[in-house]
Amino acid sequence: MQNETDDAQQRTERLSRTGRTIRVAVALVITGLMIVGNQWGEDDHFPFGPFKMYSSTDPLNKPVPDTRVEAVNAEGERFRLTMANTGFRRAEVEGQIPRLKTNPELLESLADAYHRRRPTRPKLVRIDVVIRWWQLDGARATGEYTEETEVTWTAAEADR
């Protein structure tokens, strides 16, 4: 540690006039981009998209969605596809549901991911993306639910 007396002679490295101007301009541009992105941008404009964490709101008793991906293998076993056995996050499945609905064959990629991670396991023949809607009453789960299968993919006969 240095002495307090050093304070008196503390040196300052100053910026040149140009250096200062450029830096202030950059700071203003970055701040401006964050503000513009926040008001008019979307997640797609990362890193200048909106800070929309927990920014939506729902009526208190609207059912709470719980998304899962289920697979059936050639031996008829039914189980869940998770981040652990595919490398694909649940939130990513949720984010791509609209795209998966129009292109169900994309789920085959999820089967490929699973086979890469579990090369010795039996082939997958079917994948379902299911949303379980938990019913609420007075902001509390009633234990009742309804389920909707959003997308289904089945392997072509030749691949089985």
Added chain:
Amino acid sequence: MTGVDLTHRAGSAVVKWFTEPVPKGRIAAFRTVVYLFVVADLTYFTTWIRDHVDVPGSLYQPLFIGRVLPLPVPTPGLVTAIFWTLLVTSLLAATGRFPRLLGWTVFALYFEWMIIAMSYGKVDHDRIAFLVALAVLPTLGRSRHGDRTLTEAGGWALRLVQIAVIATYFLAAWAKLRYAGIDWLTGATLTRAVLRRGTWFSNWTVEVPGLLIFAQFAIVAFELFSPVIFFVKPRWRYWLVAYFYGFHLVTYLALTIAFWPHLAAMLCFLPLERIRPVAWLLSQLDRERAPSDRGPTPSPAPAEP
């Protein structure tokens, strides 16, 4: 005083604020912490990014920036190569050597790493300030740990990170208004969050009438007022930073969500140059060795860092 004079004065006050000098030792400390966090992020905090190694390219949905820049569709080879190069370069960068070369390399690799992370259907909002930190550090030259020389360039860099940290709060309140409107305050967002991700720490809160609504008002108030940190004395500034960390601690206990990279970037508000673990350790070792040496050894300044 004329109007022109006033404008000029206000202008130079703003410029001064943007480039308020800080000790170079603070830059050195922040640099080490930021680059070590990259290592921690790769290996501990955000390990799911590396899991994308097995996900076929057809599920890759490049972000706007990934469509504008000619970035390749991630392959297992690419993901693995970025992971290891980033790991090694950020470890090297943490030593403070070749700050520009290593700094820009780490920034470019980490940015691509983020684009890969966010291009499969989910974008996270926990690391804008951290990205800004990685972008501004390479603009600064070599800084020694413990150096008390003041630097305006360094002050600007830390200021920009601070702005990004506070923008994360302030603009989050704004986004709530944009997406949910004023109804957000009295809505069920926190209730539903606790129902989905609650813990022993938070599950009881849904039973208490009005508590989570009150919490929603408190959150928005805190987010909207967060910029006051730029207008208060250092003592209050540190209390506010402590409050911010406290907010994230409570969020973590309640919902197991933590904005780790944001928390690392927020250290830019603190006088990090005063904490010198390596120098302290060396001086302790020195003291232990000293009695047996018996020489009139003038104790040298602690070595780097």
